[in-house]
Amino acid sequence: MNGKLRRRPVERSERTRVRGSRGTPLVVFVLAIVVALPLSASSVEQQVQQITSELRCPVCQGLSVADSPSQMANQMRDLIRERLSAGESPEAVKAYFVERYGEWILLAPKREGFNLLVWVLPFLGLGAGAMALVIVVRRWKRQPTADASLTIDPAHLDRVRRELAEDQR
Amino acid sequence: MTADLGNIALWIALVVAVYGAVAAIVGHRQGRPALLDSAYNGVLVHCALVTMALLSLEYALITSDFSIQYVVFNSSRNYPVWYKIAGLWGALEGSLLLWAWMQAVLAALVVLLYWRKHLAFLPYVIAVLMGISAFFVLVMLIPANPFTQHFPVPLEGRGLNPLLEDTSMLVHPLLLYSGYVGFTVPYAFAMAALITGRLSAEWLYITRRWAVTAWMFLTAGIIYGGWWSYHVLGWGGYWAWDPVENASFMPWLAGTAYIHSVMTQEKRGMLKVWNLALISLTFALVIFGTFLTRSGILTSVHAFTQGAVGYFFLALLAVILLSTVTLLTLRADQLKTEGTVDSVLSRESAFLFNNLLLITFCFTLFLGTIFPLLAEAVRGVKVSVGAPYFNYVAGPIALGLLFLMGVGPVIPWRGGSWGGLGRNLLGPGVVGLAAGATAFVLGIRGPSVVATYAVAVFVAAIAVQEYYRGIRARRKTAGEGPLRALGQLFARNRRRYGGLVVHLGVALLAIGIASSSTFQVQREQMLKKGEALEAGSYRVRFDGITGSRGPTHVKVQGIFTVFNDRHEAGQMTPALRFYPRQQEPIAEVDYWIGFWEDLYVILGSFDREGNWAVIKVMVNPMVSWIWMGGAIMVLGTLLALWPARFRSAAVRGERS
Numbered sequence: 001m002n003g004k005l006r007r008r009p010v011e012r013s014e015r016t017r018v019r020g021s022r023g024t025p026l027v028v029f030v031l032a033i034v035v036a037l038p039l040s041a042s043s044v045e046q047q048v049q050q051i052t053s054e055l056r057c058p059v060c061q062g063l064s065v066a067d068s069p070s071q072m073a074n075q076m077r078d079l080i081r082e083r084l085s086a087g088e089s090p091e092a093v094k095a096y097f098v099e100r101y102g103e104w105i106l107l108a109p110k111r112e113g114f115n116l117l118v119w120v121l122p123f124l125g126l127g128a129g130a131m132a133l134v135i136v137v138r139r140w141k142r143q144p145t146a147d148a149s150l151t152i153d154p155a156h157l158d159r160v161r162r163e164l165a166e167d168q169r
Numbered sequence: 170m171t172a173d174l175g176n177i178a179l180w181i182a183l184v185v186a187v188y189g190a191v192a193a194i195v196g197h198r199q200g201r202p203a204l205l206d207s208a209y210n211g212v213l214v215h216c217a218l219v220t221m222a223l224l225s226l227e228y229a230l231i232t233s234d235f236s237i238q239y240v241v242f243n244s245s246r247n248y249p250v251w252y253k254i255a256g257l258w259g260a261l262e263g264s265l266l267l268w269a270w271m272q273a274v275l276a277a278l279v280v281l282l283y284w285r286k287h288l289a290f291l292p293y294v295i296a297v298l299m300g301i302s303a304f305f306v307l308v309m310l311i312p313a314n315p316f317t318q319h320f321p322v323p324l325e326g327r328g329l330n331p332l333l334e335d336t337s338m339l340v341h342p343l344l345l346y347s348g349y350v351g352f353t354v355p356y357a358f359a360m361a362a363l364i365t366g367r368l369s370a371e372w373l374y375i376t377r378r379w380a381v382t383a384w385m386f387l388t389a390g391i392i393y394g395g396w397w398s399y400h401v402l403g404w405g406g407y408w409a410w411d412p413v414e415n416a417s418f419m420p421w422l423a424g425t426a427y428i429h430s431v432m433t434q435e436k437r438g439m440l441k442v443w444n445l446a447l448i449s450l451t452f453a454l455v456i457f458g459t460f461l462t463r464s465g466i467l468t469s470v471h472a473f474t475q476g477a478v479g480y481f482f483l484a485l486l487a488v489i490l491l492s493t494v495t496l497l498t499l500r501a502d503q504l505k506t507e508g509t510v511d512s513v514l515s516r517e518s519a520f521l522f523n524n525l526l527l528i529t530f531c532f533t534l535f536l537g538t539i540f541p542l543l544a545e546a547v548r549g550v551k552v553s554v555g556a557p558y559f560n561y562v563a564g565p566i567a568l569g570l571l572f573l574m575g576v577g578p579v580i581p582w583r584g585g586s587w588g589g590l591g592r593n594l595l596g597p598g599v600v601g602l603a604a605g606a607t608a609f610v611l612g613i614r615g616p617s618v619v620a621t622y623a624v625a626v627f628v629a630a631i632a633v634q635e636y637y638r639g640i641r642a643r644r645k646t647a648g649e650g651p652l653r654a655l656g657q658l659f660a661r662n663r664r665r666y667g668g669l670v671v672h673l674g675v676a677l678l679a680i681g682i683a684s685s686s687t688f689q690v691q692r693e694q695m696l697k698k699g700e701a702l703e704a705g706s707y708r709v710r711f712d713g714i715t716g717s718r719g720p721t722h723v724k725v726q727g728i729f730t731v732f733n734d735r736h737e738a739g740q741m742t743p744a745l746r747f748y749p750r751q752q753e754p755i756a757e758v759d760y761w762i763g764f765w766e767d768l769y770v771i772l773g774s775f776d777r778e779g780n781w782a783v784i785k786v787m788v789n790p791m792v793s794w795i796w797m798g799g800a801i802m803v804l805g806t807l808l809a810l811w812p813a814r815f816r817s818a819a820v821r822g823e824r825s
Contacts (some may be wrong), residue, residue, distance in 0.1 A: 056553050062411045064556060066769055067404040069771055069785065074693075100784070107555035114548055118540045122533040122562050129525045139519045140439070140510045158374065 044084050051080055051090055055097055056107050064107055172237050175225035179306055179316075182218035182273075186303035190217040190296040197292035208295055209280050209762040215302060216277035223270045226315055229354035230256045235326055238319040239263055243327035247720040252329065255338045259329045261463055261478065264342070269305035271350045274303060279354060287375060293361035294354075301353055304485055312477035313463075328491050328721055331748050331755050344390030344416060347713035349455045351383025352424060356452040359445050368503050370435050373444065377431070378810060380448070384424050385806040391417055392678075392799035403756040403771050405689065405787045407795065410559040415460030415534045422534070423451040432518050436582055438507030442497060443524070445504075449493035454531070456486050466542065468584060472585035512584025519577040526570045534561050554674035560686075568620060571679055574672050575601075575628040578665070597634055601627025613632040626678040632669040632676075639666070659808060667809025674801030681794030690788040693773065697781045701732075701742060707768055708732040709741070714779035722746045724757070727772040727782050731761075743772040743784065766790045 044073045048065060055076065057068035065073045065080075076097075083093050109115040189211030194203030229237045230253045234244045243256040243263065258264040276298040285292055309315060329338075355376035362372040374407040394414070395407035408414060427447040433440045464479025497504070510517050537554040543554045579593035605623030613619055638656070643654035658666050694702040701710035726744040730737060744757040761768045766788050773783035 054557050056555060062555060063404055067406055067409070069403055069773065070296050070753070071774075074773075102551060104551040104553050107553050108557035108561065109552040109554060114544060115552065117543075118536055118554060118558070119562070122529055122538055122566075123534055126525070126529045126566070130522075133518070133525055137513050137515075137521065138512065140506070140508070140517070141513060150675070152765045158371070162374075168617060 044081065047084055047090050048077065048081050051084075051093055054094070054107055056105050058101060058105065071123055171225050171229045172318055173232055175222045175229075176310075176314070178218045178222040178225065182215050182222065183303055183306045183310060185218060185301045186306060186601030187214045188568055190299040190303070193292040193295040193299070205292060208292070209284065212276050212280045212295060215299065216273040219266075219273040219302075219306070219329045223257070223266055226266060227257060228252060230254065233323070233326065236318055236320075236322045237313045237315075238317045241319050241323055241326045243823060244326045244327055245721060246325055249720065251336075251339060251621035252334060255333075256329060258342045259333055262309065262317075263312045264346075265309050265313055266304060266315050267342075268346055268350065268413070269309065270459035271346055272298070272302050272305055272353065275350050275354065279357075285665045288374065289365055290358055290361040290366055293364050294357040297360050298353060308478060308481045312481060327750065328748075331722065331746065331751060332401065333395065335401050337393065337401065341390060341393045341397050344386050344393055347388075348383050348385075348387025348390050349420070350456060351379060351386055351461075352420065352448070352451050353541035354379040354383075355427075355448050359448045360492070360496070362447060363493075363500055366500060366503060368441060368500060370438065370633075373431050373435055377435075380424070381430055381806060381810055382492070384421075384428050385803055385810070387417070387421050387424060388806070389803050390797065391421060392796070392802075393446060394798060395799075399792065400401070400758060400760060403758045405691065405769055405771075405789060406684075407792070410537075410556045412538050413458070413462050415538045416454075416461045419458060419531050419534050419538075420451050420454040422531040423447060423454050426524045426531075429527075430520055431523050435516050437517060439517060440520075441504045441506065442501075444767055446493065447524075449489060453486055453489045453493075456489060458480055460640070461538070471648060505734065508582045512586070514580060514590060515584035515588065516577065516580045516582045517584075519580050523573050526566055526573065530563055530570070533559070533566065537562070538574045540750060541810065553810045564617060567679075568617070568624060571621070571624045571628060571675070574674075574675060575624065575631045578669060579631060593634075594631075597627050600630040601625075615687050618683045621679055624680040625683075628679075629673055629676040632673045635669055636666070659811070660788065663811055664809045667805050667807075667811075670808055671802045672805075674798045674803075674805055676798070677794045677801060678798030680775040681791045681798060684784060685789050685795070688790045691785065692787075693783065693785040695781055695783045698779065702784070702786060704768075704786040705766070706734050707738075707786070708735075708784050709770060709784065711782055711784070712740075714775055714782065718779060719746070722748045725754075725775065726770075727775060727784065729759075729770060729784070729799070731768065741768075741770050743770045745772050745775070760797070762793050764793055767792050770805065 052066035052073075053064050055065045057063050057065050057070060057073045057076070059070050059072045060068045063073075064134060065076045080093055083096070084090070086095075094106070103110065111119050189208045190636040192204050192211060193208035196202070196206075196208055226237075226239065226269050228234075229240050230244050231250060233240065233244060233253070235241050239260065239262050240256070243259040244253055248256075256263065258267045275293070279294065279298065280291075287294075328334075331635055355372075358372040358376045391414075394417070398409070399405075399407040427444065430440050430447060431444050434444050460479055460482035463482060466479065484550045497793055508517070537558055540554045541552055544550060575597065576590075580590060601623045605619050608622045613622075637653070639658045640651055643649050643657055644651065647654070647657070649657060664822065690705050692702055695710035696702060697710055698713060701708045703709075707734035708729045708731070710732070714725060714727055716723065716725050718724070724744050725745050726742040729741045729743070731739055731741055739761075741759040741761070743759040745754040746757055747754045756771050756773075759770045767790075769787040769789055771785040771787075773785055775782040
């Protein structure tokens, strides 16, 4: 039960992980302030961080190489660092792993072909839903107020009592 | 013997459940009160029988009766009694029994609370609840029997998955199941409303507390799951967008949409179809999640074994969806909206957009979770859909939701003017922007994190503003002191003011998530004895290794001395646990929780003589805000749920 002694560059720099994000109309006013800022040129360590967070640890269940504590992930981190230091581009490093393990190794599917569905559908759904809602709200606004000649449902009475008893806002 | 008892109890429970469902409907239709009473009693008997089955399995687990296969696979003689008990929900068959038992207790509770009340609904409610109960019992009797015998009888069991050996095992599953099961009551009432055609808000009033309580348990269960992941799994995170995490999050999102949109129907008689559809969706997602976990079609940390169980859950899912759609179609003419709005800018429309974002979020999770299956079916290629995808797509949706959470509570029902809205939003908006600007000045540059800070502070400021206004108004009109005014606010509109507390909790949670996922500091290094590594303001020195023997494993601890700004701050002992049946050791994290940051230390590997060790040290900022936010959310929900007696008394007091 002894761990394997493996020498490797031991110092790891601080990692900063910025969640990917897109402005929605609702927060554009906030984003507009900051989104235009130039991002500092990324060092090798930042690139390592970026790449490892996008690759799946092959022996874990759904963890990224960056997060995984396994030996396998350690070795992959070292390999990525070596390749980047040797001047390979991040894309080439990722392509290397895709070639070895298949597309499965990428934690986010490539944005091409059939995979576009998974990237586009949520936003299409959001757009279509928003349009439908605008139509619904407009129709609500146009409708004449429902008349009071309906039969009185006990639940209605109950509701009236409740609403009288509570501050309505 | 114990197995026979359990099996017999389950068979009779199945028969009784079916009888209860049929008797309730026939008794109601033919106006035979005796038969209806018999159905009520049937629910209680069913509960007693499932309890008997549950106790049989627990007895077998506690006494290590290895003639039962389930006990062999999920328990060990060496376990302390708590783990033996928790073995009940450690795997597929037992967890179904726990679920069936909670379902049975819930049905009994409904019957006891509503004895001779809500007579129009209850026969159908009983039928639906007993139908669900019968389903779970049936699954246990056919594809997943917890009482299957094991021969030859081994001397020792195999024990739980070591990752489950944690006190959280006694909490997280129970909270989650309570949430799942709780949503079946509003679902059953919704179905009863559709079947009987009593489609006013009556069923909503009856089930309001059930839905909110279920939501609270689900919330607590999910956040507790995050805490479990954080302090046990040892990767420094609390949420991995694992398919099964998503499976619990999907009904939470639909349930959240539901508990908001019902207010529109209660106050304004609108969104009737939508509410019925939402509660069905919530329950369908619970079953879908169970299908994902139990069918073995996805691999995940939480996955149970494979088998025919999946088909059963798929069939139930089909029944839920088809029955809802059919009933909604049949009742379409009765489900017209009653209300109208004066302005597009109304609380009603705010709730609609809140629902749109929640459901889009839910859909994104659904799509991302099943997409690997789709891609494999269509392209024949395996793909992964994980954290980077979900952060990218769901991140902005979550931010939009957070923003609406601030705006919603200050838009009046029916509609208001832009000017009025402006007055309500001006103060909090300025505070939020100031918070964003402050973060920027302090050197924080990630757009998403700055935006999250700004919007979260905005939401918190709205909550504070509404409290302040409410208290000020009461002090003016009723001349009350500030504390009494605060109490009266709750007494008179618990739901609104409890809800604002929940929103405050979500704001804290959002800040915690944004900070911890952006500013985590992580270092990993091989240390010789006496060497130290630095992370943030901490220095961690390696002092050696010790070993010890636990009940089920051998534990090797690293001893580390931690200095904070040169002051010795204490000792930390992260460990590796070696289980006889596991190839890889399991890391036991050592952590210090702080308000601003947590120090989190993981032992990677070590040398037998204790000359060196590899450790990973993380400084995780503001993770504790997530737990605080979660606690505040639960507290707010409890405030909103507080019994009405207090309010009625207060109202009476006011009138006298």
